[in-house]
Amino acid sequence: MQRVQHQRVLLSLCLGLGLSLEPLVAEAGEGDVPVTHPSFDVAGGGSRPGHWATGLQVGFPWQAVHVQYGLKGGWTPFVEVDSALLRRTQPSIGMALRWVERPHVRLTGEALVGWQTQAGILPLNGPSLALRLRAAWVGRHLMPYTAWTTRHTLLIDQTLLETASGTESTLTVQPRWDALAVVGLAVALGPRVGLELGLEYPYIDGSAVTLPGFHLGLQFGGKP
Amino acid sequence: MSTSAPKLININKLRPARWTLVLPLLCGLLACNTTSELYEVSLEGSIQNSVSPSVPGIVTVTLYHASSGEGELAHPLEFIERFELDAPGDFSHAFLYPLDVGEGLVVYAWQDLDGDGILCAPDQTDEVAGVVEVSPFPAHAVVISLSMDAPCAGPEALFPPGDDSL
Numbered sequence: 550m551q552r553v554q555h556q557r558v559l560l561s562l563c564l565g566l567g568l569s570l571e572p573l574v575a576e577a578g579e580g581d582v583p584v585t586h587p588s589f590d591v592a593g594g595g596s597r598p599g600h601w602a603t604g605l606q607v608g609f610p611w612q613a614v615h616v617q618y619g620l621k622g623g624w625t626p627f628v629e630v631d632s633a634l635l636r637r638t639q640p641s642i643g644m645a646l647r648w649v650e651r652p653h654v655r656l657t658g659e660a661l662v663g664w665q666t667q668a669g670i671l672p673l674n675g676p677s678l679a680l681r682l683r684a685a686w687v688g689r690h691l692m693p694y695t696a697w698t699t700r701h702t703l704l705i706d707q708t709l710l711e712t713a714s715g716t717e718s719t720l721t722v723q724p725r726w727d728a729l730a731v732v733g734l735a736v737a738l739g740p741r742v743g744l745e746l747g748l749e750y751p752y753i754d755g756s757a758v759t760l761p762g763f764h765l766g767l768q769f770g771g772k773p
Numbered sequence: 774m775s776t777s778a779p780k781l782i783n784i785n786k787l788r789p790a791r792w793t794l795v796l797p798l799l800c801g802l803l804a805c806n807t808t809s810e811l812y813e814v815s816l817e818g819s820i821q822n823s824v825s826p827s828v829p830g831i832v833t834v835t836l837y838h839a840s841s842g843e844g845e846l847a848h849p850l851e852f853i854e855r856f857e858l859d860a861p862g863d864f865s866h867a868f869l870y871p872l873d874v875g876e877g878l879v880v881y882a883w884q885d886l887d888g889d890g891i892l893c894a895p896d897q898t899d900e901v902a903g904v905v906e907v908s909p910f911p912a913h914a915v916v917i918s919l920s921m922d923a924p925c926a927g928p929e930a931l932f933p934p935g936d937d938s939l
Binding site for chain 2: 672673674675704705706707708709710711712713720723
């Protein structure tokens with residue numbers, strides 16, 4: 550037991566946070582894995598009824614804020630704002646549903662509706678719909694996971710034609726497709742706080758594979 | 774990697790009752806992606822070679838904004854479009870002027886005497902050009918009279934008038 554405590558202290562020192570002296574498991578599950586944990590819930594998707602979780606993510610090029618609250622029946626509504634270099638921002642509301650919840654395996658589907666906005670000389674503004682699949686292996690302290698997102702945005706362009714007899718308006722709709730694959734690792738530091746590291750592989754506008762991104766996230770939450 | 778043209782949805786082929794309600798709602802309440810303003814212009818008049826009036830040759834006419842950009846990026850002669858006439862003389866041409874790109878309208882023309890598609894060359898220095906700035910503008914109907922009398926002069930050499938920095 551004393552050896553385990555030393556390991557926790559060492560881990561917390563390495564991460565610069567003194568939070569791991571508390572028990573790591575919020576609710577003991579089968580095989581002593583956490584049934585719910587803010588980091589695992591944000592990265593793996595969904596929350597148990599009555600539990601909330603918040604995630605703050607910084608990285609290159611994406612930053613994000615995520616808040617979710619678990620409802621009965623496996624449903625978890627959430628609000629999410631992600632931004633690429635604070636230039637292309639996508640606020641969304643969504644709903645997550647855990648399709649598979651085993652002691653060590655989670656599979657969650659998420660649907661998001663929102664708005665994509667990018668100002669400047671290359672404007673991208675329009676409503677967006679995103680679907681996301683999260684899969685995770687749940688350990689006691691660690692949770693490797695992957696998330697696959699497909700986002701579809703409608704860019705509505707307006708053309709005003711001013712003729713001698715008046716002004717005509719026409720609208721043109723152009724769909725835009727972005728996809729994002731993430732692999733990461735969530736780390737439980739304490740029952741209410743944890744970290745998450747991830748690598749991002751984007752596919753932009755249906756035609757361009759860009760450089761991979763990375764992020765570091767802080768998650769916290771619990772049950773009111 | 775192969776790239777494909779962006780897929781466009783032709784909203785004219787969709788059921789109008791559905792999209793005429795949804796799209797203006799999205800566009801009006803939440804702002805469109807982009808809004809382009811086009812101004813229909815009917816341009817007519819005459820273009821003459823005042824050096825050699827009877828010589829044949831295609832006339833290339835180029836339309837420009839007189840000025841575009843702001844601050845340090847301000848510059849003259851922002852391209853709008855180009856068209857050709859079989860020979861100097863009277864003409865008429867309709868085009869759409871982008872209101873949100875620049876201001877003013879400049880018409881530049883040059884005559885291709887040797888048919889090579891290039892204004893002048895080491896052995897061809899008789900090709901002439903001319904420019905005129907339309908005023909007042911914008912106007913839906915514009916009448917111009919353009920005289921080509923400057924040998925081997927590009928638009929930058931003729932506009933703005935009196936600018937000898939180039």
